[in-house]
Amino acid sequence: MKITVIVGTRPQIIKSAPIIYEALKSGLELKIIHTGQHYDYKLSQVFIEEFNLPEPAVNLEVGSGSHAYQTGEIMLRLEKYLLKDKPPLVLVPGDTNSALAGALTSVKLGIPVVHIEAGARCYDMSMAEEINRRLIDHCSKLLFAPTLNCKKNLERESVIGEIHLTGDTMYDAFLKFKDEADRSDILKKLQLSDKEYSLLTLHRAENVDNPVRLRSILKGILKANIKVIFPIHPRTANRLKEYNISLEHSNIRIIDPVSYVEMLKLLKHAKLVLTDSGGLQKEAFWSQTPCITLRESTEWTETVEAGVNQIAGADVEKIAQAIRAIEERYDEMKKKFIGNPFGDGYAAKRIVKIIESFMHVINF
């Protein structure tokens, strides 16, 4: 009766790591299935090693492809393992195609789905992640909401499963690894010093698969004339080549994707972060680094309401202006990092307790 955890991408490994630790501590048996959505060492295996997680029992090796290909192919490949293993529960973290495929395959086999990071909403259905998380929430039996906002979203949508407000497992991971991050030598390696650079990440399809938006974002950043470090996602690196965009001899310095602790270190010492990632907006908040979100909306509205995350979309002027605003009001902005709507660092503990009592009921 092993609980199955489905991972496939970088953020899913981070989100599930604290739960895997807690589950193993309390004697729950787990089987990790990796879908193979991320296959580069630096997007996947590096995190499994860094978090010291058990190696996935299976890799479905789905690789890259269209949304239909990835989702459909994961479902086909996963189904035979779920039919053989008959897990009592399947855990799916986040909002990726791997998570959606895991949830759909399980629910259709009658296996209860547990959604980690349930209820996040940005109300923009042009984003693959928004479609995925909505569908996952509506077929989950246990929904673990990281914030009160997320819980309210789920209540408003009248989801059928049980909603539990637990806090964010990404915050658990952040607390566990922040001291190790302090010891990372990434700044030395890159010859960077505290607050003399800004950090950029960019990988969302709606930004990087659109040459007009991609150019406009980069133009906005270059206009502000600041020094930027850019750990690049392979998808974005491919697009830059395809669109003939070169950042050589500019203030934006491209580096390879970094590990989790390296990212935490880079975040803590950056003057500001520019990103289209969901997770990084939260990690910037916990690192007390002002953030500019390169999207039209965010699911982490708490950080915007706190006044430390500005939504700039892909607009040249808005991006340049947001950077200037942080530079001019940096000390004032730093004082706004008060409280934490993402819990107390014990989300995984709560989640495992609830899973244990759920297992008692189904084994009764």
Ligand code: UD1
């Ligand atoms: C996926 C998730 C996104 C998450 C992100 C984290 C979906 C719809 N998107 O986006 O929510 O924030 O992971 O990184 O599930 N590629 C490689 N090597 C890899 C993986 C990808 O080169 O190991 C390249 C390929 O060119 C591929 C492209 O990146 O076509 C896109 O990869 P994919 O996994 O489809 O989506 P991500 O952009 O990584």
